[in-house]
Amino acid sequence: MATIVAIVSSITLSCNKDVAKNYPNEVTAENWKEFVNAPDAVIERLVAEELEARTMTPVVEERNVSHGRRQLGLVRAWRGMSYFTGNWKGISRVNVVNGNAISITNPNGYYFVNTATGGSNMACMNYNGPVINGVSRLDLILIQRHISGVSLFDNVASPTDAARRYVAADIDHDGSITAADITLLSQIIVGNMTFPGVDMVFVPENWLTLGQVTNPSFLSSRTLLNSCKMAEHNFLMRYAVKVGDVSGNFSF
Template sequence: NGNVDFCLVNLRIIDNMGVGEGRISGQIETEYGDDVEGVMTELMSDNPAYPAYNMTNPSGEYAFENTPFSNDYVLSGQKNDDILNGVSTLDLLLIQRHVLGQEILDSPYKMIAADINNDKQVSSLDLIELRKLILGIHTEFPNNKSWKIIDASDALNIINPWNYTEKIDVSNFQDDIENANFIGVKIGDVNGSATASLQAEKEELASIIRFDFKNEVISEGEIIELELINNAEALFGFQFTLSLENFELIEVIGESVSDENFAVFGERMTMSYHSNTEISDRPVVFVLEAKTDGKLSDLLDINSEITKAEAYVGKDLEVTGIDLSENNVETDFSLYQNNPNPFNIETTIGFVLPEDGPVSLTLFDITGKTLKSYNFSGTIGYNELVINKKDLATNGMIYYTLESSGNVATKHMIVIE
């Protein structure tokens, strides 16, 4: 009959598998605002599809997409690479000043970084553990990990920094979360020098200090005392690797230097030394036995092979590089043994003069017959002269005499086929 009618109907659709999906995301930074790359974040749930993982990008960001609503979740992060990142003797110095009450660490995150043994306090025990890492004795923290990833919403302070959590709880997830943020703390790095991402620019050391040493010609089996002379103003600490390829280490001597300050690994020795007061100009002496003949400056090598070579100078503890410098202002007249000896092609004779002046070097055989004479001008300090076998026309034992400014010295050498 053409009659029509209508009514309003409310239709409610229910998803029995849950109520949709959302996104949980956040960022991980250091306390200095540096983005922390390479943190493996984990999202845990009772849902059998979990845990899920996501690595932070160069901006320190992570995200878990398509996360089902109405579940409980736990967020956390792990980063345990490059244990030495940002760790040096400077951190030892700053931690010790804190322990002694001289200069308190001024943030809860620095105190967490200083808690090397993970016992929720900063003490001399942390210094011992960190020094072992710097020297290469340890390759990981025995009771800790490289980074702690801490809930950024934790209200921490320097009075009690230990009430931190390394997770974020999400209860009954119902809506997108975009600020599940963490603070990354590099353990052992209390001065904030750690590189948090691959994109971060590494700072080059702006200056170098030099340790002077007395250069000389040494012979195999000779025991020498290598004294490093500090010429920097207000030196508070240093660390380096010393090559022992040409030496056998017998002893290390110095102010407050103990076995805890160095370690030996075959042909390498590492050293870490610091003081709360200015270090003297002669901080350390290495007693060494030479394994070969040669000029000391050619045999010595300080490098960063295991422990990075650097020093900490001035009231602001500027980080500098380290180099060796020959200190040849030796005033005692000396004639050294030629090197190599015996020789069949050429050999070098080293000597020290107390002043500039004329020099005479004469070589003669066992009968006293002169084989070769050299007359030249020498300079104060260390000098050397190369002798060629072809100029001698003989084999066997010969003698050489050095004369200069009224000083005379004689030694012998052996020429072979």
């Protein structure tokens, strides 16, 4: 089972000439800061072009789960359509471990657990794929725009997308979005460092709110970052958030 993801090393800019003429034709390690104060139209076009450049060919492996009393779960990830809009879609190939039983989410993101036969009341999740899937210098721009107050995550139309961006931008998992996250992500992008801790956070749906993620103690807590949660209804419905992918261009 494999996921093929095309990661572009640079982002080209093509929008209204009057807008684009003041900005470089591509985002690089040297010039990305020039886009921090760019108009939303420029940023939206960057997001759209990056999303269009990403392709994937999923191979889905289905496994039988134990018979008996089963509980249905769902894992969804953000499918960005533009800088301002998107929605949550079921993500396949997430491994869900319940004791000695393994379930894999289907193409719609659904899975089953059976605590009666799995031997555990916990459901642990992991997703195998390229660590910088969806991550680029565009995310550096978006994080810096938030830090500078140019375009706060809080002002995104979708409340869950706004909350998702906080989780995605806290690269070092210290509970705050700072220049340290930008420095770390810059090094990860060029391959000099790896993500500290998890690079995918599986958040129970009712936890992904601005009230929660703007609380530093919650954003940095092991309770949030630990992929293992009780195999109960509220915890079986989760959002998969790719750390570093603020733009929402993670391919799945």
